[in-house]
Amino acid sequence: xxxxxxxxxxxxxxxxxxxxxxxxxxxxxxxxxxxxxxxxxxxxxxxxxxxxxxxxxxxxxxxxxxxxxxxxxxxxxx
Amino acid sequence: xxxxxxxxxxxxxxxxxxxxxxxxxxxxxxxxxxxxxxxxxxxxxxxxxxxxxxxxxxxxxxxxxxxxxxxxxxxxxxxxxxxxxxxxxxxxxxxx
Numbered sequence: 001x002x003x004x005x006x007x008x009x010x011x012x013x014x015x016x017x018x019x020x021x022x023x024x025x026x027x028x029x030x031x032x033x034x035x036x037x038x039x040x041x042x043x044x045x046x047x048x049x050x051x052x053x054x055x056x057x058x059x060x061x062x063x064x065x066x067x068x069x070x071x072x073x074x075x076x077x078x
Numbered sequence: 079x080x081x082x083x084x085x086x087x088x089x090x091x092x093x094x095x096x097x098x099x100x101x102x103x104x105x106x107x108x109x110x111x112x113x114x115x116x117x118x119x120x121x122x123x124x125x126x127x128x129x130x131x132x133x134x135x136x137x138x139x140x141x142x143x144x145x146x147x148x149x150x151x152x153x154x155x156x157x158x159x160x161x162x163x164x165x166x167x168x169x170x171x172x173x174x
Contacts, residue, residue, distance in 0.1 A: 001092040003130050024123050027095035039123075048114050049130060059127070061095070070093050072121075073128040076110060 002071045003049060010042035028061055035063025054078055085119065085134035096121040
């Protein structure tokens with residue numbers, strides 16, 4: 001459960017790592033189950049706990065059958 | 079100005095793979111993030127991300143594991159003493 005809220009769709013989705021390139025692979029398998037993990041990035045509008053809304057570059061992990069986990073903010077773009 | 083280089087993770091809801099409870103993480107300066115109650119932390123992935131400040135407590139640079147070095151030194155000392163005793167025993171028997 002991320003600490004921020006996603007508003008709308010994620011744009012400009014791109015895969016930045018897959019398979020062995022995902023450093024957290026073992027921790028992800030332990031925490032969420034075995035899967036073919038990918039690390040992705042995108043741009044989305046997010047609402048922070050303070051209530052402010054920003055455009056941010058977000059990264060997350062995804063595996064088929066498990067879904068999207070551990071979405072985190074890399075940069076605030078505005 | 080108080081510069082924090084490390085912070086200890088005290089909460090990791092939703093980030094069990096990225097953050098480990100009780101572990102020290104390197105904090106990078108980010109004044110823009112600080113305005114929003116966030117800090118930039120190098121997490122388990124090796125990359126820096128923004129996390130809420132409440133997930134961390136101000137930390138100190140990770141201390142070296144002193145007890146590990148003491149234990150190692152103890153083991154080496156044990157081996158050294160044992161070898162010395164064997165040498166003494168051998169010398170007495172052989173009468174060098």
